[in-house]
Amino acid sequence: MALKNYQYNKILRDYDNRQLEAKHELDLRMENAYGKIPALKEIDDEIVTCAINSAREMLTGNEDALNTLKEVARGAEKRRSELLKANGYPEDFLKLRYQCPDCKDTGYIGNEKCHCFKQAIVDIVYSQSNMKEAISRENFSNFSLDFYAETYIEPSLNMTPRENIVRVVEECKRYINDFESNRGNLLLYGNTGVGKTFLANCIAKELLDKAFTVIYLTAFQLFDILEKNKFGRGEDNFESQSQFEYILDCDLLIIDDLGTELNNSFVNVQLYLCINERLLRNKSTIISTNLSLDNINSLYSERVFSRIASNFSLLKIVGEDIRLKKLF
Structure with missing residues (x-):
């Protein structure tokens, strides 16, 4: 369906706002959880470090090191989930929460418009x-x-x-x-x-x-x-x-x-x-x-x-x- 430029741009701005809002809400949840459970910050830092090192190993092609880092990251994520649950938080408390999980609030799945983008077009037109x-x-x-x-x-x-x-x-x-x-x-x-x-x-x-x-x-x-x-x-x-x-x-x-x-x-x-x-x-x-x-x-x-x-x-x-x- 054809849209005028300002209509298309409005939809894209809405998606940008969704992502910013989701990130802001995550930051607030992280601040809350870190304040009550300091060990969570250490685990998240460990997960971030694993991600950075994994990216480096992918460039070098070191499969053994990459697999080891993946195992370490999975273990850290498991400890984080268990720690959250033990303190009364849902396991996904420190994950981004999207309005549309299918496209993660981007409006696209691959090169195709997501169903939420199509409905946004319907709503405007x-x-x-x-x-x-x-x-x-x-x-x-x-x-x-x-x-x-x-x-x-x-x-x-x-x-x-x-x-x-x-x-x-x-x-x-x-x-x-x-x-x-x-x-x-x-x-x-x-x-x-x-x-x-x-x-x-x-x-x-x-x-x-x-x-x-x-x-x-x-x-x-x-x-x-x-x-x-x-x-x-x-x-x-x-x-x-x-x-x-x-x-x-x-x-x-x-x-x-x-x-x-x-x-x-x-x-x-x-x-x-x-x-x-x-x-x-x-x-x-x-x-x-x-x-x-x-x-x-x-x-x-x-x-x-x-x-x-x-x-x-x-x-x-x-x-x-x-x-x-x-x-x-």
């Missing part, structure tokens, strides 16, 4: 701070079954709203657990205010925590980008082309409130292309909508409905409008 705020509130820790009645049977499902939402949540958690090996798709549908967007955000948070790239767009936002990609010119078109490519290639695309956009032939064609291309790339999509299956079938093309019906798990959510229940 799609200005997803709103999603991050949403998932801090709307996640499984804050999900409550209390808003779903267990006093009546929903005729279309032959179960209570409470029984149904338990089933839906279990399916969503199974979807998360199987995501790496089975890139499935979900259609969350039901009346207004029954928790469809909330559940989509729950899934987004869990997958972001697992280092997958996630893009959240309302249907209106999605088709606005697709329109600019199709008809835009100049710099705006370059930007929308970049956005379009990442829409097709991110691990999970969430399309919220399908059906609220102005429906026309362009929307039908672009929705089909988006869904179909992501299926071909084995990328996952979650769609939430207030529309019934019959409404989807009548509003969108047969090809769109066919792709959804045959490739998405259809999860209907029933109940009263939670937003109204919270007000009263």
